Amino acid sequence: MIPAQFDYAVAVSVGDAIRLLGEGGEDAKLLAGGHSLLPLMKLRFTSPSLLVDIGRIEGLRGIETGDDSFVIGATTRHADLQSRDDMGLIAAAAKQIADQQVRNRGTIGGSLANGDAAADLPAVLLAYGGSVIVQGPDGEREIAAEDLFEGYLTTSIASGEILTQVRIPALTGYGYGYEKFNRRAEDWAMVGVCALVKKGADGTCEDVRVGLTHMASTPLRATATEDALRGQPLDDEHITAAAALAAEGTSPTGDLNATPDYKRNLARVLTLRALVTASQGA
Ligand SMILES: Cc1cc2nc3c(=O)[nH]c(=O)nc-3n(C[C@H](O)[C@H](O)[C@H](O)COP(=O)(O)OP(=O)(O)OC[C@H]3O[C@@H](n4cnc5c(N)ncnc54)[C@H](O)[C@@H]3O)c2cc1C
Numbered sequence: 001m002i003p004a005q006f007d008y009a010v011a012v013s014v015g016d017a018i019r020l021l022g023e024g025g026e027d028a029k030l031l032a033g034g035h036s037l038l039p040l041m042k043l044r045f046t047s048p049s050l051l052v053d054i055g056r057i058e059g060l061r062g063i064e065t066g067d068d069s070f071v072i073g074a075t076t077r078h079a080d081l082q083s084r085d086d087m088g089l090i091a092a093a094a095k096q097i098a099d100q101q102v103r104n105r106g107t108i109g110g111s112l113a114n115g116d117a118a119a120d121l122p123a124v125l126l127a128y129g130g131s132v133i134v135q136g137p138d139g140e141r142e143i144a145a146e147d148l149f150e151g152y153l154t155t156s157i158a159s160g161e162i163l164t165q166v167r168i169p170a171l172t173g174y175g176y177g178y179e180k181f182n183r184r185a186e187d188w189a190m191v192g193v194c195a196l197v198k199k200g201a202d203g204t205c206e207d208v209r210v211g212l213t214h215m216a217s218t219p220l221r222a223t224a225t226e227d228a229l230r231g232q233p234l235d236d237e238h239i240t241a242a243a244a245l246a247a248e249g250t251s252p253t254g255d256l257n258a259t260p261d262y263k264r265n266l267a268r269v270l271t272l273r274a275l276v277t278a279s280q281g282a
Contacts, residue, residue: 074109
C-alpha cells in the first residue's frame with residue numbers, strides 16, 4: 001500500500017521540532033524509527049500532512065547511567081538497549097522486540113509515545129515506576145508511567161509535545177524475569193509479563209513488581225499478585241499462589257490469536273515463570 005501524500009521536514013533540535021509541529025498543526029506527526037507510524041500510514045489508518053523527523057537531533061540518542069537511575073534519550077534504539085546487560089529487565093525486554101531489523105530502527109521514545117497495548121517496553125516502564133520527560137510550547141514536564149498510558153494507541157503526551165527522555169530507576173539488587181508468548185518467534189506479544197523481585201535479608205520478598213503486556217488497552221501492574229507475594233517467603237508455594245492472581249483486574253480483548261480466557265491463563269502461567277526467574281536472580 002502507498003501512503004497518502006505528506007510533507008517532510010528534518011528537525012535539527014528539540015526546539016526546532018516543537019516549532020515545526022506547531023506550524024504543521026494537528027495533522028503533523030513526529031517520525032522516529034518509523035516502524036509503527038509508517039505501517040499505519042501505508043494502511044491509511046493515519047494520514048499526517050507533515051512528518052517531522054527527529055532522528056537526527058543530536059543529544060536525543062544515548063544512555064546515561066547514574067548511581068540510581070538510567071536516563072535514556074528518546075531516539076535510543078531497541079538495539080542500543082538489547083546489549084546492555086547492566087540494564088537488566090530493560091535489555092531482556094528489548095531483546096525480544098520483533099527481529100534485529102526492527103530493533104535497529106525502532107526507538108524507545110517511539111514505542112512509549114505510540115502506546116500500543118502489545119508493545120514490550122511500556123509494561124517494563126510501568127513495573128520500574130519510571131517516567132518520561134516531554135517538551136512542548138509551554139515548556140517541560142515529567143509524566144509518571146502510571147499517568148502516561150491512557151488507552152489503545154493513546155497517551156497523555158499532547159499533540160505539540162515531544163518525548164525527550166525516559167527515566168528508569170536502576171532498582172539495584174532486584175532479580176528480573178521476562179516472558180513473552182507469541183505464535184511465531186519475533187511476533188508481537190500475545191501476552192507478555194515482566195517481573196522484578198527484591199529479596200530481604202531473611203529471604204522473604206521485600207518488594208515485587210509485575211507488569212502485564214496486552215492484558216488490557218494499556219499496560220497494567222498485576223497488583224493482586226504483588227500484594228500476595230510481598231513479605232512472603234519466595235518459595236514455590238507462595239510464588240504459585242501469587243501468580244494464580246495475575247489476571248485479576250485485567251480486561252484482555254479476544255483477537256485472531258487468542259480468546260480473553262486463553263490470555264488470562266497465559267498471564268498466570270507467564271507470571272509464574274517470570275517470578276521464578278526473578279526470584280532466582282534476586
Ligand atoms: C514487523 C514489526 C514487528 C514489531 N514487533 C514488535 C514487538 O514485538 N514488540 C514491540 O514492542 N514493538 C514491535 N514493533 C514496533 C517497533 O518496536 C516500533 O519501532 C516502535 O513501537 C515505535 O518506535 P519508532 O521509533 O519506530 O516510532 P515511529 O513509528 O516513528 O512513531 C510511532 C508513534 O510515536 C510518535 N513518536 C515517535 N517518537 C516520538 C517522541 N519522541 N515523542 C512523541 N511522539 C513520538 C510518532 O509520531 C508516532 O505516532 C514492531 C514493528 C514492526 C514493523
